[in-house]
Amino acid sequence: MGDGTCRDREDGSHGDHWQIASIGRRRKTAFVTTIAHQLARHREDLQTAISTAxxxxxxxxxxxxxxxxxxxxxxxxxxxxxxxxxxxLRGAIIIDGLDECEAEQYHDTTSSGTRSKPARENAEDQLDILQVLQTASSDPSFPFRILIASRPERVFREFFDPGNNPTPFAHKLDLNEDYNANDDINLFLEAQFNLLRRRYQLPASWPPPGAIQTLVKNASGQFIYAATIIRFLEAGHREPPKALLDAILKIGSKLNSNPLKQLDILYTHILESSPDPPPFSTVDLGY
Incomplete structure (x- = not known):
């Protein structure tokens, strides 16, 4: 069974994801069992029904x-x-990084030993998952909306093409065309800094004027940059959040046109400011 995270919210929604760090858990065999596991954790009556099944x-x-x-x-x-x-029940099941699902490779055992079948393409197993989700979403007993985040690989473009699906059931949001990431990053940072202010009893003037705008600019549309900063400030280092943010703003002033460079600088700073920094080497991300 794959590792998943279920974040219960007041509206009953869920967040499901594979732990893709483990090869065995980024294959389709863990997909449905992960969803079932999270549903069983959410409600006792579902746990009983699934166990009986x-x-x-x-x-x-x-x-x-x-x-x-x-x-x-x-x-x-x-x-x-x-x-x-x-x-x-109501809510949403969120599936992130479906394009990273790797195909299962099957083998035939014969008298002469193990013989591999022709290699399966990742797209084959990804299509299997899309089809089973389509079946589930069209079933009246399935109360959840499904949010899939993925790179626009061919299998996804063709599957969600209205011309290939006579009964459209999906809405596509192209982050490259319709989505302004900066607005969401700004909103996320404002909300998180508000929580940090209350947790650490910081003044209403924190963060300083222009700080959020600077961080949004440095993020260059990369949500992971903003999320990493917040996790760093929340991590309970020896320094208070105010000092940590000042240090981030200082290193962020070395603007670079490549957003991955900004992320690399941020990670380097976090590692170097660790109470017990391990030895590490810097790896360029292909600038």
């Missing part, structure tokens, strides 16, 4: 994704809705 179908983990989705997710959802007087 596994007991009745112990070989379900060897089945294809469509069988797993029906057995581990859709059928338990129907059972819970049928028996429960509580409001139905």
């Amino acid at each position: 596994v007991e009745k179908n112990p070989d379900v983990f060897e089945k294809n994704l469509h069988v797993q989705m029906e057995t581990l997710v859709l059928s338990p959802l129907r059972e819970v809705v049928r028996q429960s007087n509580e409001p139905g």
Whole structure:
């Protein structure tokens, strides 16, 4: 079963993701089981229904994704809705980095030993996942919206092309065309600094005027830059957040046209300011 994170919010939404650092968990075999695991964690009645489904179908983990989705997710959802007087589930399942899903490679065992089948393309397994999500989203028992974040590889472009899907069910947001990342980064930083002010009882004048605008500019549309700064300020270093931010603003004044260089500078500063900095070497990110 793949590692996933389920962030329960007041509106009942969830965030599901693979831990892609482990090769075994960025393959499709962990996909449906991860969703089922998170649903089981969210509600006790779903946990019971999913456990019962596994007991009745112990070989379900060897089945294809469509069988797993029906057995581990859709059928338990129907059972819970049928028996429960509580409001139905709602929210969203967020799948990040689907383009990083790697194809399973299968083998035939013969009398002469192990013989590999022709190598599968990553796109084949990615398409399997898209198709099972389409099936789930069209089922009345499935109450969640699905948010997929991915690079626009061919398999995704073709799958979501209205000409290839006679019954459109998806809305595409192209971050390169329609999305202004700076606005969201600015909003994110304002909200996070507000939380930091309250947590550390900092004055309303912090961060100083223009600081957020400078950080947004340095981020160059890279959300990870802003998120890394906030994690650094929250990490509980020996320095207070005010001093840490001042240091970040100081190194950020060395503006560079390449946003990856800014990110590299930020990571280097964080490593060097660690209470026990390990020896490390700098690796250029292809400038």
